[in-house]
Amino acid sequence: MDADVWNEQVARGYDESSAHMYAPEVLGPAVSFLEHRAGGNPALEFAVGTGRVALPLSACGVRVAGIEKSEPMARELGDKPGGDDVAVTIGDMTTARAPGLFGLVYVVYNSITCLLTQEEQVACFRNAARHLDPGGRFVIEVFVPELQRLPPGETARPFHIGDQHVGFDTYDLVNQWQVSHHYTIADGRGSTFSSPHRYVWPSELDLMGQLAGLELSERWADWKEAPFTASSRSHVSVWQKPLHGPFAR
Incomplete structure (x- = not known):
């Protein structure tokens, strides 16, 4: 992803242009889902942006950190109430390392598709696995291609x-x-x-998880845990790091 896409002008207007994603009926179920999967452990958001999800999740008592490639987006987050509680590492979510290990790593609002090659998306899974404690979860919210x-x-x-x-x-x-x-x-x-994107199929994501040593544990149509079917237009998927074995380390 070209960080220039997410420049100062876009960062200033991002919340306004994405106002529909802040609606309580959209944001509330997402925060509740992630809080439950964190299980009281720290959480890390890849492509944390202006903190749409990270800030309310932090307000629920979850210790949240973030990785963000765009410095203007990260500054917008830091200027908000509670922004100081979310430690942001500037860097690419395929390679950047945030301090510590986490019980939850998550990527929301189709941000996995901002990685424009299959290789980068695989690297994102591997980076998530590196940040997870054994038994930790990697959650992705992404659309199903509309073809x-x-x-x-x-x-x-x-x-x-x-x-x-x-x-x-x-x-x-x-x-x-x-x-x-x-x-x-x-x-x-x-x-x-x-903004450019590389769309990706659920089965392709599952293979990326396998390459990173993660096992699919849940797949829903949305944050409210509606069943995922052939007609679903999006999915929320959860992969888990094994408790034992070579990938547990």
Whole structure:
């Protein structure tokens, strides 16, 4: 991921453009799910951003740290109430090391797809495993690629239509890439933002977990633990580090 995508301007407007993700019915179940999987242990968020999830999780009593490649995004987090309680390591989530070990590592809101190659996504799993205590969990929230809903010959599909924000994705099916385009109107001003992604299938993620020595333990359609089915548009998946064996170290 090019850190220049997440520059000062984007960081300042990020919370506003993602306001729908702060809705209690969206954020509340995510925080509750992660708090339960942390089990009283410290948690580490990859691509912590401006702290949408990290701050309320920290407010629940979980000791939260973060890794973030974009310094402007990390500054936005640090300037918020409670921001000092979340220790952020600046670096790439494929290689950066946060101090200590954790009972939970998590990546939310499709951030795994900001890694634009399969190799980088595998490295992210391995980095998560390095940060986990034996028995610890790695949680990813990510969309299921919308290719079934893409009409033949078309390469674009909307993913959000709201009063202040419209977003759509364009697809490159050969390279397994997509670009998310955001158009936001707030306080009488319009802004645009585009971010590249590599979409990834649940089965592909499971293989990445195996390569990192992690075992799939849960897969849900959402944070409320609805069953995952062939028609699910997203999934929340949990991989666990073994308590014993070569990958437990």
